Amino acid sequence: MKNIKLLKLYKNSEIFKIALGIAIAVVCYIASVFYTQMRSLDSSVNLIANATETQLELEKVLSIISIYETNLRTYIITKDESYLENRFLRKGEIESNLKEIDKLVANNPTRVKDVKRLKGLIEYRFALFRETLLLAKSKNPNSAALNAKLQESNDFTEIMKNFVYKTINAEGDKVKIHNDNHQFELEDSMISAFLLVILSLLILLLSFNKMNVDIAELKKTNDELKFLNRSFNNAEKIAGFGHWKINLEKDTYTYSDNFFRLIGLEPQSFTPSLENISKYIHPDDLEYVTRMHMDSLRTHKPTSLMYRFVLPDGEIKYIMSVGSFTKNGKGESVKTGVNYDMTDQFKKTIELEENNKELKSINEELESFNNIVSHDLQEPLHKIQMFISRIESKEMDGISEQGKIYFSKIRTSANKMQTLLIDLVNYSRTIKGDKVFEDTDLNGLVNQVIDELSSNIEDKNAEITVGDLPVVKAISFQIEQLFINLITNSLKYSQEDRAPKISIFSKNIEENEIYDNEIISNEKYYKIVVEDNGIGFKQEYAEKIFVLFQRLETGSKYSGTGLGLAICKRIVDNHDGFIKVLSEPNVGSQFCVFLPKKA
Amino acid sequence: MISHEDSMRILIADDDEDDRTFFSDAMMELKMNNNLTLFNDGKELMDYLANPDIMLPHLLFLDLNMPRKSGFECLKEIRADLRFKDVSIAIYSTSSSEKDIEETFIEGANIYIKKPNDFNKLKKVIKEVLNVNWQFHSSGLNKETFFFSI
Numbered sequence: 001m002k003n004i005k006l007l008k009l010y011k012n013s014e015i016f017k018i019a020l021g022i023a024i025a026v027v028c029y030i031a032s033v034f035y036t037q038m039r040s041l042d043s044s045v046n047l048i049a050n051a052t053e054t055q056l057e058l059e060k061v062l063s064i065i066s067i068y069e070t071n072l073r074t075y076i077i078t079k080d081e082s083y084l085e086n087r088f089l090r091k092g093e094i095e096s097n098l099k100e101i102d103k104l105v106a107n108n109p110t111r112v113k114d115v116k117r118l119k120g121l122i123e124y125r126f127a128l129f130r131e132t133l134l135l136a137k138s139k140n141p142n143s144a145a146l147n148a149k150l151q152e153s154n155d156f157t158e159i160m161k162n163f164v165y166k167t168i169n170a171e172g173d174k175v176k177i178h179n180d181n182h183q184f185e186l187e188d189s190m191i192s193a194f195l196l197v198i199l200s201l202l203i204l205l206l207s208f209n210k211m212n213v214d215i216a217e218l219k220k221t222n223d224e225l226k227f228l229n230r231s232f233n234n235a236e237k238i239a240g241f242g243h244w245k246i247n248l249e250k251d252t253y254t255y256s257d258n259f260f261r262l263i264g265l266e267p268q269s270f271t272p273s274l275e276n277i278s279k280y281i282h283p284d285d286l287e288y289v290t291r292m293h294m295d296s297l298r299t300h301k302p303t304s305l306m307y308r309f310v311l312p313d314g315e316i317k318y319i320m321s322v323g324s325f326t327k328n329g330k331g332e333s334v335k336t337g338v339n340y341d342m343t344d345q346f347k348k349t350i351e352l353e354e355n356n357k358e359l360k361s362i363n364e365e366l367e368s369f370n371n372i373v374s375h376d377l378q379e380p381l382h383k384i385q386m387f388i389s390r391i392e393s394k395e396m397d398g399i400s401e402q403g404k405i406y407f408s409k410i411r412t413s414a415n416k417m418q419t420l421l422i423d424l425v426n427y428s429r430t431i432k433g434d435k436v437f438e439d440t441d442l443n444g445l446v447n448q449v450i451d452e453l454s455s456n457i458e459d460k461n462a463e464i465t466v467g468d469l470p471v472v473k474a475i476s477f478q479i480e481q482l483f484i485n486l487i488t489n490s491l492k493y494s495q496e497d498r499a500p501k502i503s504i505f506s507k508n509i510e511e512n513e514i515y516d517n518e519i520i521s522n523e524k525y526y527k528i529v530v531e532d533n534g535i536g537f538k539q540e541y542a543e544k545i546f547v548l549f550q551r552l553e554t555g556s557k558y559s560g561t562g563l564g565l566a567i568c569k570r571i572v573d574n575h576d577g578f579i580k581v582l583s584e585p586n587v588g589s590q591f592c593v594f595l596p597k598k599a
Numbered sequence: 600m601i602s603h604e605d606s607m608r609i610l611i612a613d614d615d616e617d618d619r620t621f622f623s624d625a626m627m628e629l630k631m632n633n634n635l636t637l638f639n640d641g642k643e644l645m646d647y648l649a650n651p652d653i654m655l656p657h658l659l660f661l662d663l664n665m666p667r668k669s670g671f672e673c674l675k676e677i678r679a680d681l682r683f684k685d686v687s688i689a690i691y692s693t694s695s696s697e698k699d700i701e702e703t704f705i706e707g708a709n710i711y712i713k714k715p716n717d718f719n720k721l722k723k724v725i726k727e728v729l730n731v732n733w734q735f736h737s738s739g740l741n742k743e744t745f746f747f748s749i
């Protein structure tokens with residue numbers, strides 16, 4: 001973890017810059033220290049040289065004085081004038097020496113005082129020299145006085161020597177101290193130099209490394225970008241869209257390669273510009289497109305336009321062009337967008353619309369046909385039934401037995417036709433009509449249905465029990481029809497020797513069932529059951545039974561139109577629900593209606 | 600106020616001759632003390648009603664599909680005239696379409712009768728409808744009882 005943190009820090013250029021700055025500061029500091037050390041080394045060397053030279057000069061002075069002494073003594077002894085050549089009257093050499101010494105000790109006040117004293121001493125010595133010389137040169141040499149003078153001169157020279165040696169020693173000490181210092185300073189400066197070199201190397205290495213790391217990353221990013229770019233271009237090609245970019249500040253247009261391909265041209269076959277692209281826009285759409293585009297340039301509002309391009313070969317393409325405004329990396333306003341070939345979709349939409357129109361008109365025809373069937377057929381049927389009932393109530397006496405049978409058969413057929421017509425009307429009502437879903441209290445509805453069918457129920461001596469039913473969002477009249485059909489069926493298809501027992505109740509869905517790729521679970525559906533003890537049927541017909549006009553063989557005892565359950569299924573479909581049946585011959589049937597809990 | 604003791608004045612407008620015959624035959628067989636007037640179509644009916652001197656009918660049986668003036672139009676016109684506010688209107692039609700039932704309910708009919716297919720049933724229906732105490736019948740407000748069923 002620490003390593004990763006450090007690595008991250010290392011890679012972080014901000015941190016690196018700070019670290020580099022600190023390193024450079026440290027190097028500069030060490031460099032300045034080194035420089036100072038160098039300077040001080042330099043000055044200590046100078047000091048040592050100075051002191052050494054001073055010593056030397058002082059020694060020289062002494063030796064000159066000694067030489068003079070020796071020469072004087074030699075003269076006194078030999079009386080040879082050559083030893084006296086202008087040596088005492090002028091100080092000559094000593095002067096230049098003393099000048100040198102002055103220069104050398106100029107910075108040292110103590111030394112200056114010493115030199116001054118020395119000069120005084122030298123003066124006196126020279127005076128002594130002159131006196132001695134005078135005494136030596138006189139006609140009456142006084143050897144006692146001369147000896148005394150010589151002795152004085154000796155003693156004085158001793159004093160001078162001592163003084164000078166003291167000075168020389170002092171300088172010598174100075175040299176020693178400076179030497180020692182010099183050693184330390186040399187060691188220090190070596191360390192500094194070493195540190196300097198190491199640090200500089202380190203900085204260099206780190207910078208170099210970082211540079212490499214950064215370059216590697218850049219390269220990686222670059223490669224990724226290149227790859228992305230290529231994929232994007234490919235994707236454009238495959239998906240059939242092209243993109244464009246307008247730099248609003250520079251008024252430059254850029255079109256992608258596929259942009260050109262979309263309109264049947266070679267990539268970049270003309271210089272992207274509004275003028276050039278307008279040549280390919282369908283003349284009927286050009287004004288609209290240009291206007292919308294120009295407006296957007298003012299308001300910076302995104303545009304979404306569909307218009308036609310006319311390709312060089314005359315083909316017309318429907319293009320969807322979407323564009324929005326943003327700023328590029330340099331902060332300039334740009335409009336970027338995508339053109340998408342909609343021709344296929346457009347054509348399909350047109351086809352769909354035409355199909356729809358056709359379907360609508362077919363529907364309308366069917367509806368009017370339906371109207372005719374249900375209403376206009378009812379009229380003559382109603383008449384037939386009425387007249388038959390008139391005959392049967394009034395004229396039966398004048399008709400033969402055979403005739404009576406015939407009339408009864410006519411009546412039966414007419415009734416059947418009536419039922420069929422009613423069922424057809426009901427069926428058509430489940431198809432068309434405003435589907436208004438409202439909260440429907442099923443208990444109330446079922447009770448109403450039972451009321452309506454009360455005479456039928458009484459006739460059959462049927463017993464109907466209704467449990468607690470939920471309130472569902474449904475089309476009331478259709479659900480009503482559903483229950484009418486189911487209960488009527490239960491009443492109709494009852495066993496001869498048994499009074500029908502019908503129970504209507506709601507049940508929790510225990511085991512989830514799968515129907516039409518939808519899981520029917522308790523959370524999503526209500527389960528409402530209409531159960532009877534009627535004649536039942538074989539379970540293998542459980543699906544066939546809901547098919548329009550399908551009837552099972554029940555013989556002439558049970559008349560039916562084959563519409564009732566088809567209507568039920570239709571109604572349940574309208575509510576996005578399901579209907580299933582479980583049945584066993586001579587036991588009964590259980591119809592399960594699943595209605596969604598949410599609308 | 601039309602009182603129940605008077606013999607009821609009943610009107611029926613139906614363009615079908617046979618249906619008119621059925622109706623009048625049924626009424627005759629019922630032997631109820633009633634005064635029945637028959638009209639061939641909507642225009643005849645409205646012309647009759649326009650006359651200010653007539654005695655207002657108690658009950659009007661109105662067919663819907665009639666030429667010249669349909670039952671709907673008659674219903675609207677009658678209900679628009681406050682003179683006939685106490686006249687009970689029974690729609691009498693072969694159709695039982697939701698649309699017709701709803702529209703006549705909205706336009707202010709009192710009851711909707713689907714023409715029965717059996718003569719005896721017809722007699723039953725007429726007898727019951729005539730016996731309804733129209734003052735207290737709340738059919739104009741209650742959609743459930745609007746559609747007459749035996």
